[in-house]
Amino acid sequence: MSGKGLEKTLQKLRASVNDGKYYEAQQMYRTVARRYNKQGNFADTIRLLHDGSVLLFQHKQYGSASDLANYMLDTYKLAHTPVDETSLDRIVELLNLFPTADNSRKAFISNAFKWSKNEGNFPEGDPELHDFVGTMLFNEKKFNLAEDHLLLGNNHSAEVIGKLAYQWAEDEKVQWKGVYLARVVFQYLANKDIHHASLAFQNFVKTAGFQTIVAESKVRRAPADSEASSVPVFSDPWMNFTQLLLLTVQRDGKDLFTELKSRYKPLYGNETNFVELIDDIGLAFFNIPKPRKQGNMLQEMMASLFSGGAPGAGGNPLLGLGGGNATSGAELD
Template identity: 60%
Template sequence: MAQKGTGKTLEKLKSSVNDGKYYEAHQMYRTVARRYNKQEKYSQSIKLLHDGAVSLMQHKQSASGSDLANYMMETYMLANLPVDEKSLDRVIDILELYPSTEVGRKAFLSKTFSWTQKNGDYSEGDPELHDYVGTMFYQEGQYSLAEEHLLVGTDHSAELLGELSYTWAQQDANNGNGIYLARVVLQYLAMKSIRHATMTFNSFIKAANLSTSQADFRYSPAGETVKVPTFDDSWLNFTQLVLLTVQRDGSALFTQLKSTYGPMYHQQKGFDDLIDDIGAAFFNIQKPRKQGNIMQDLMNSLFTGGPSTNASRQVTGSPSLGLD
């Protein structure tokens, strides 16, 4: 009976929207949903609010639709709704209709990720949702926001970050392309994600279509020598060397990398901390004792835009790729 009653209410409200009675429909969607919530009939409320948000947005009533969308996420939280395919699909349905200029989208995203953090399996929020949102921001040209979400996304996110890093670099005449790749790869490595760091690196190199020369590298002192590409951009060489070094027992090489490339990455806020995190994660090198909330400062600096404009493109000399 409850489902039948909800169905009749939906039909009536849809008719109001189709007749152009947007304000009346918006208020009724809210009123009925509030009544359901007071009765703890959360599934009916969610169905109603999802339908209303979609219907109003389809009729270009984005502010009203956004209000119902945000109320839907508040109801998700009230209901402690599990993060599953069905509950995420409702979110995606609405996001696909959200205009990028609608101010309510920011609040909707904030509430959505708070819900996935509380009711899902991932402390950073659902990776598939991060991938969707990061891809959305990338397509809108909001690269900093895209990077923030893609870093905690999926395999697709890692590959897209390589493309994003190259695209973003083309808009910056003051820095070498490789610095945009380095900031992503080093963040992945600080999180001990060699796989995603490698996927991003390969995607960037493919997008850039660079001409390269070759040099020797050994993964272990007694290991076989392999050929790896070298680049004109010192940031690319540095990034590749760090990526290769963490895959071997190479604490001495890592220390030499820091010494050789330090004059370059010291100029970029946050990079020292990333290198220290990588050293601690892979080689048990104790991080320098510092004051303040280092990680918060680092994330703030990395997510507020591109690299600073005083970065050096080249560093004289480089460590031996075959160094044991």
């Protein structure tokens, strides 16, 4: 379709919306979009549906607007629209128009990630999109959901997740706020991502402020370094543990890693998720095999015979630490 023809169609549909004929307009948008798609005019379809969705959102017709927004994403998939700045900007604009409490927003987000996985270069979805969604959820104080997206984001995401970890800990009023930092940094390091782990750590410390620092210590960041540099010692043992782990994985420190695990085992040893993450980090950086899980052979055999499945090991939730068995006197070596 020529540009002039599309503009004429858009004007007609906009007039219908502005006249309050919302349902009629929605059906017209869908009918024209189907016709364009059959003709292979995907660019026209996308522009039409995006324009209609924005206009319906502005008129607070959220159900109809969401319907057209998802139809636009379906056309993205049909047309194999690449993940680029233009295609992402349309999604971001529409996401900003969804009411916070609208359940259809979740479906739109899920649909957007399905498209970005199929047409982009990242199996977990586009990092820029994860960053936008994660930051949006962080600003809404939906910390758990935000963390899932920010961990898959970009440099900005890592900075935001450091702030998120501190604010989440503040809201939960835990004894040692660094446990929320540790869960983020350990997940990054388990994927051998030192850069984002460091950004998250730095922004957590920056958000926490100087009140958490009780002293300074000297460390050589690598054996070849002639001079030691200063690093802070924190009142929070989880922050000290996390900092030491970050320093250790940046050098040939297999023995140091093993010592670190032993020294801080009383802090994290009762938390299954942390134990597994530490083992993952040992494998990723130092090629230390993960311990084989020990099971009751008789129970496993009986479970197999009766198709019941082997009993799983218990463990407290990742956030159920509360600092109860933390060693408050742990020092940075």
